[in-house]
Amino acid sequence: MTHINLLYASTEGNTKSFVEKLKKVAIEQGDTLNARLIGDETEYANETEPFFALVPTYLTGGTGTGPEVTEIFTNALGEYIDFGNNARHLKGVVGSGNRNFNVQFNLTAIRYAKKFNVPMIAAYELRGSVFDAEIIYNKIKRNIGEQ
Template sequence: MSQVNVLYTSTEGNTEAFIDKLALEAEKAGDDFHPRAIGDETEVAVEKQPYVALVPTYLTGGTGTGPEVTEIFTNALGEYIEEGNNQRYLRGVIGSGNRNFNDQYILTAKRYAKKFNVPLIDHYELRGSKFDAARIYPKIKAALESKHGA
């Protein structure tokens, strides 16, 4: 049995729906699954265990990938990770988005991975499928077992 810690933000419910699919995978594996939603109202805690972050893509400011394009709705998660030593326990990022947005698909996750110097573990579109969850869940566990960032 593994403890699987996941921080996420969900604005439209898509990430929350994917968390539910990951929870089913954790149950099959007999793991202790700990997802926590982070939003503007979340009080910052001191992270003491490795975790991964699931981040959707919500952008404003253009159609490219340059600095004029800024994140919206996911800022609380990024700020939470930056607080104190919380970044130290981040082991990777999983992105979601809409492939219709071309270069901007999972751009927020790519930026988080670069900013926090962790791997982009994987990605899925919109709410994700049960097949995405089955593919991604073992990668989450592997990332949590790694020493990257420690």
């Protein structure tokens, strides 16, 4: 039995919907998945166990990936990870977005992985499928022991 901790941001419900799919996969595999939504109202806490982050991509400004592109709506999760020693417990990042945005698809998760020096485990589009959830859950599970 595996226990996985997950922190996520969800503004339109897409990531929350995907987390529910991940929970079903965990139950099917006899595992536990503890997922917590991190938003602007979340009080900072010191994480003491390994966790993974799921972050959607919401950007403003520019047309590519340069410095004029700014993260919006997901900053609370990044700030939470930055708090205290929380980043030390981050084991990997899963991202999402809309493929219609081309080079900006999944950009927030790519930036998190680089900033916190952890693997970018996977990406899915919008709410993701059950198939995406199965693949990504197993990738998360494999990354628990690799850190």
